[in-house]
Amino acid sequence: MLTARLLGETVFLVDQQHVHIPNRKSRALLAYLFLSDSGADTREQILGLFWSEAEPERARASLRQAIYEVKTTLEDAGFAGFESDNLTIRLRATERRSDLGDVLDGLHSGAVHPGLLQRERITDDLLRDIDGVDPVFGSWTAARRETIRQRIVLGLEKLVTAEPASGTSQAKEAATALLALDPSHELAARALMRMLVEEGNVGGALDVYKRLWNHLDAEFDIEPSEETRALAAEIKLADGAASSPRQPAMPHDAVRVTRIGQPVLAIRLRNAREETKARVWRFVTESTPQCARVPTSEKDMLVVEAQTPVDGGRLGLSLLAPDANLGGIVDAVGLHVVGSDQSDGPDTAVALARLARRGQVVASEAAREWLVEGIDAAIQDLGYLAASGTHGPRAFELKPVAVRALDAGHALMKMHPTLAVVPILPEGFDTSRHVVPLLVAEEIAAELSRSQVIDVISALSSRRLAGRDLLPDDMGQRLGADYIVLADIRTEGAGGRLRVELVDAQTNVMKWQQHADIPALTTEDIKATAERIAHECLAVLVNAQIAHAAAVPLATLDSYRLLFSAMALMDRWTRASFHRAHEHLFTLRQRAPLHHWPNAWLSFWHIRSISQGWSADPKADGSAALDYASIALDSNARCSLAIAMEGWANVYASRRLDVANDRLSLAVEVNNNDSLAWLYKGVTSAFIYKPDEGAEAVERALKLSPIDPRRSYYEALAAGVLCSTDKLERAIELATNSLKSNRLHASAWRALVTAQWYAGKEQEARESGRSLLALEPGFTVERYRRQHPAGDSKYGQRIARALQAAGVP
Structure with a gap:
């Protein structure tokens, strides 16, 4: 049995005997397999996680060395469950166990693991000693910590709110563990206060309240909720206490002199x-x-x-x-x-x-x-x-404010989620003294608003909720928002420490939390931090829709969740995910057969099936793509996405590049900020060999989509366009960036091979060519010429020459 201690210093044991794996990346690889749901992953995915900044050949050599080190070390210790082949690396599930697994299994069976009671913020220690082996792995680890933290929180909340038959002691342990994991968890604090009062420990209950108050005051500069304060007041009154954590109420006959602003x-x-x-x-x-x-x-x-x-x-x-x-x-x-x-x-x-x-x-x-x-x-x-x-x-x-409830049918059919960014400020704050928090929230909102897949409430509207004692669901109702982004900043010297939370405004469940240091509170540093935070926030939001869609019947999902998950699933570049995306889009279309959004994205799905080589009948898929685009345009003739899809369908369905170029020109005329239309406009311009026009269009597309969840797709196509120009270093940069996020994108590899070859980096081009063939073993230059819509054009001939010269058969 192979056992892993993942919470704290990462340690591995075989039959309770310590196993020393010297290399940090080798340890991180083994820990990653423990945390993977299936205990396995592809070599390509692991290369992207652990060697994102290395040259492909060097990365593969390092991976081979890591596999050898882990395998031989474990086998020498008597464990033979670590396996690898040309495609996959895996751990046999029946022969592995971890401390984190014990925590989660215990919650599943209704028990609180002792580790949750003994350590504060236990999930913060997950892989803490090895998360810095690669930037991409570090980002993955941070997201995994948050996912696991949410799973533990949900499990503990179920125990805290369970019927009394489940045991008061168990509920008490769960509440204690929740506060250790999240000292600001008011539901747990109230539950623990009530249980302590029932035991006759009023002092203990008020001590829980005091610790909660002090934590909220120190960390967020806020007070506990009205419900929690009311419970504390009830406990004090019942016990004959008259004090409160802040200034006590004045006696009945006290003399009070009012002051300015009172x-x-x-x-x-x-x-x-x-x-x-x-x-x-x-x-x-x-x-x-x-x-x-x-x-x-x-x-x-x-x-x-x-x-x-x-x-x-x-x-x-x-x-x-x-x-x-x-x-x-x-x-x-x-x-x-x-x-x-x-x-x-x-x-x-x-x-x-x-x-x-x-x-x-x-x-x-x-x-x-x-x-x-x-x-x-x-x-x-x-x-x-x-x-x-x-x-x-x-x-x-x-x-009293009458909160208008959204019509259920309207909520179900809304195609984009709405976000609001609200700065955390004290009640009655002075705008002149809190310029930085307001500016940070405004910059995050501005960055998020550049995405075409979400709607963002204006910063001026959102800031009106700052300093108000409102829960996220109250904020969501007042602003019509599905998600609330709470932004809190504390100044530290010349810089600041930013804390951001993404909260579901329907359930008050926190989906993501991130801390970021701002070196200096200058406009430049604030904008750079806001861009990074917005990018991570949007990625978490997209992944949350996929997870939600996987756990809930499609018929009950909000439309924007269906659309979000479908778009993200299409970008996973696996057949299974691709077909799940079609199921989501088809469900969405059944709700609104004539709505332009589901029809436009179904057109996109059929085009993608052709371009990926996954279509069983390219002619039928091409016809379907044109039909869905036509239906979308019948619904909304000025929908730039539908116009762009009609143009893109003409590229792949009929190879009428002149018609496609005309339609895409119209799409960007209708909506000058449609990044996808600009991207396809640039690609089509390159196909008809207008390289400068194509380069200008794709650069505009990239500028308009700085935090788009499909950024790697944009970069791959843009790199291909720039291969027709002299901007070869830029093409290499974009293709490399795309492959860091998704090493399964064949067109990014083709662009990288081409750009490297024409840039005089012939050896690197040959190495990239081998990676392309490893991804698509049956790929040939002849197949490219035959299947690519611009295979016979001047553009296609340029690509084909580079591929052939780099060793592609």
Whole structure:
């Protein structure tokens, strides 16, 4: 039995005896196979992961050496389950075990592994000592850590929320483990607090709350949610405690001097009885613990200070809400923020409460400036309120925000997911003092908006949610977003530490988290970091749609999930994934037979089946591609994607390059920012041997798609176009970049061979030619001329000469 310790220092044991593998990449290779779902992978995939920056021949030699080292070391120790052939490297599943596997298996059977209780943020240690062997492997490891962390979190959450029959001790262990894994996990904190109270350990419960509060305050500069604060207040009241982690509420008869910027509420009561005031005051302290009473001579008024204007508005609305259960004893509420004349605070709030009609929350102009329409309240300008013929204060009525639920049919048919980037800021933040967080969020949103597969809410709209005590699902409802990207930055010297989370706005489940250091808070460094973060975020989002689509019946999937997963599956370059993509697109088309998006992408699928050589009947696929493009154009004649697909279908279905070029010219005229249309326009221009025009078009396509999930596809085709020009080093650069992401893309290998040959790098071209033949053993120059749509053109002849000279038969 081969055992691996993957959490912490990476260690391997055979029958409990330590096995020393000296080379870090060899250890990383073995660890990778442990983490792979099947315990196996292709040599090409492993080359791309561990030797992404090495020359192909040197990479293959290094892989052979690593395989030899691992195999001989394990066999010498008595383990024969490590196997390899010309295509695949594998570990036999029945003969391997790992500490991570034990953790996951335990959760599957309803048990909490001791390691989850003994170590904090345990998944952060996964392959920590070997993740730097290659940049691509490092990125893969980071994504794998997050995937595993989410699996563990979901497993623990199930145990925490399970029926009591599963055992209180088990739920307690699960909650403790969740907080060790994620100290900000409020569901776990509340569950643990309740269980400790049931055991009679009130001090322990409040200690859990204090640790949660301190962590959220230190890491994110936020407080626990209202639900968690309410639970803590309930525990304190039951135990006779009156303290809170922050400033305690003032005693009933305390003297309070209001200060500039202080929000003040005047609560007009139905009567002046002390028991009425006590009841309302109890409601105030339970719902908003940070409030304090202010003395007043008004017998039927209760005057309080709130921590922020937003808190004040929220408290005023909650006092008059039907579920407050106050029996109608609150008549109206006035809200004011103290100006330079500190004495005007309580008096203005009282005046507003006096002038308000029964059931109204009325805010002064000073208070209204702090509130956001549609977020904090629905706000109506009442003009100047008058009393006894006088000119009264400017007033605004506050009402609860009615969140409009999206029509289910509309949500199901939406073709693109919508994202919003929201900076994490303190409530009542000052824009002039928080320029950097706002700028970072704006740059991330700008980079994401350059993708054609998502819709991004404007930064100005998203920033209005900053500093608000809202969960991601609340933000999603208010902005109409499917995903929320939360961005938090802390300055450190001249630079900063950025923390970004991608959260599903339907479930509040965090899909991805990343930290990034910004060397200097300059526009250049911020833009560079934002571009990298946006690229990683989009990649995670695409992979999440694939995983979701694999686990959920297609009929129940949102349309954008179907479309996303289909696009990504087509770019995996395996037949199985390619046919799964067709299933997703066909399901999407069944929902909307005439919608231009599914028809345009089905046209693309049929063209790809021809270009990949996977079509059983190229003529039928070509006809289908043209038909689907035509249906898409009948639905929307100005859909640039559909026009581009019609042009691209003419390249592969009928080889009418002149018609294709005309249609693609129209596509970029209709939408000058359609990167895919520009890409195909460039390729077609090269095919009809307009090399400069083609080069200009593909460079524009690359500029328009900096974070496109199909970036490697763009780079491969662009490299092929540049082979017809003198920009051969640029072609080599693009082809190499494409192969780092996807070593199975044959056209990238063809472009690399061609560019290297004409650049005078003949030996490298021959090595790349051997890689091309390893990928496609039956490939010949004659087959290229026969099957490629430009095989007989001047362009095709140039490619064929280079391939033949580099040793392709």
